[in-house]
Amino acid sequence: MKKIATVVTSGYEDSELTSPKHALESAGNVVDIIESSADEVIKGEHGDTQKVDLSIDDAKFDDYDALLLPGGGSPDALRVDERYVNFIKKFLMANKPVFAICHGPQFFIQTGLTNELKLTAYTTIRYDLFYAGAEVLDKSVVVDKKHNLVTSRTPDDLADFNREMINLLK
Amino acid sequence: MKKIATVVTSGYEDSELTSPKHALESAGNVVDIIESSADEVIKGEHGDTQKVDLSIDDAKFDDYDALLLPGGGSPDALRVDERYVNFIKKFLMANKPVFAICHGPQFFIQTGLTNELKLTAYTTIRYDLFYAGAEVLDKSVVVDKKHNLVTSRTPDDLADFNREMINLLK
Numbered sequence: 154m155k156k157i158a159t160v161v162t163s164g165y166e167d168s169e170l171t172s173p174k175h176a177l178e179s180a181g182n183v184v185d186i187i188e189s190s191a192d193e194v195i196k197g198e199h200g201d202t203q204k205v206d207l208s209i210d211d212a213k214f215d216d217y218d219a220l221l222l223p224g225g226g227s228p229d230a231l232r233v234d235e236r237y238v239n240f241i242k243k244f245l246m247a248n249k250p251v252f253a254i255c256h257g258p259q260f261f262i263q264t265g266l267t268n269e270l271k272l273t274a275y276t277t278i279r280y281d282l283f284y285a286g287a288e289v290l291d292k293s294v295v296v297d298k299k300h301n302l303v304t305s306r307t308p309d310d311l312a313d314f315n316r317e318m319i320n321l322l323k
Numbered sequence: 324m325k326k327i328a329t330v331v332t333s334g335y336e337d338s339e340l341t342s343p344k345h346a347l348e349s350a351g352n353v354v355d356i357i358e359s360s361a362d363e364v365i366k367g368e369h370g371d372t373q374k375v376d377l378s379i380d381d382a383k384f385d386d387y388d389a390l391l392l393p394g395g396g397s398p399d400a401l402r403v404d405e406r407y408v409n410f411i412k413k414f415l416m417a418n419k420p421v422f423a424i425c426h427g428p429q430f431f432i433q434t435g436l437t438n439e440l441k442l443t444a445y446t447t448i449r450y451d452l453f454y455a456g457a458e459v460l461d462k463s464v465v466v467d468k469k470h471n472l473v474t475s476r477t478p479d480d481l482a483d484f485n486r487e488m489i490n491l492l493k
Contacts, residue, residue, distance in 0.1 A: 164488065232447050262450045277402050280432045284455040
């Protein structure tokens with residue numbers, strides 16, 4: 154059993170939270186949803202709702218084995234706030250597994266560590282990530298073994314994303 | 324009387340379209356809303372609606388004196404499509420006036436010309452623009468005289484944005 158932090162707010166792409174969360178939990182892991190206030194409800198862009206488990210102010214990096222970053226409007230809404238960026242940066246610095254899909258990799262740009270990473274992402278932000286120094290690929294899933302990073306482009310890639318995420322946690 | 328093209332789709336930040344459009348029209352100019360299909364209705368993230376004047380397939384660069392790029396979710400939704408990016412690139416290449424606010428400057432990253440520009444933008448994408456080579460400032464309005472570019476950060480900057488936009492068109 155491993156503990157996975159997911160940093161997400163309203164506007165997330167529904168399936169990019171629900172599908173990886175289900176895959177992780179079905180494999181016996183625990184997923185905590187982290188946002189500003191525990192017990193608040195966040196809403197996906199297509200109507201899914203989720204309860205926040207933990208405030209970012211109470212989330213302890215050492216409690217988690219991995220990090221999940223769903224896409225949609227959520228990453229750009231949260232990367233304005235240094236608390237989330239600093240939390241995510243700790244996973245990258247420590248090479249703990251990070252799973253990011255669609256707009257999820259937008260967070261990396263604010264960490265200043267993007268030029269170390271090999272990844273894919275949603276079409277539009279691949280340009281942003283290229284300029285920030287990443288090695289950017291156009292594939293359904295990219296596994297950066299050096300940094301324990303799994304990335305995908307869109308909900309269509311979820312089967313590959315989930316599989317590689319579970320493989321990396323083994 | 325000058326003709327201003329505005330490239331915008333649903334999800335735009337309402338006031339970042341309506342306020343500059345009103346300022347430009349009040350000063351005697353014409354503003355055309357350009358999106359995929361003429362006569363379709365686009366909707367702002369807070370409920371404003373606008374009719375599309377012209378399809379991007381019919382929009383002719385030579386017909387316009389300037390370009391307006393409102394923010395919100397619109398720029399990231401449209402920069403996936405080369406037709407919009409190529410249209411915007413022509414204004415930058417020709418040094419025709421370009422007015423971009425909030426997430427509007429996201430379009431520039433896809434043009435490959437960002438490293439020529441001095442600008443501001445919404446907080447989160449200032450990082451993306453920095454890595455893409457822009458000279459990035461944190462000011463209510465930035466006028467890049469060399470490139471006839473006026474940029475602002477948020478709806479709070481609209482008074483300054485509108486004033487500099489009208490000044491540049493004189």
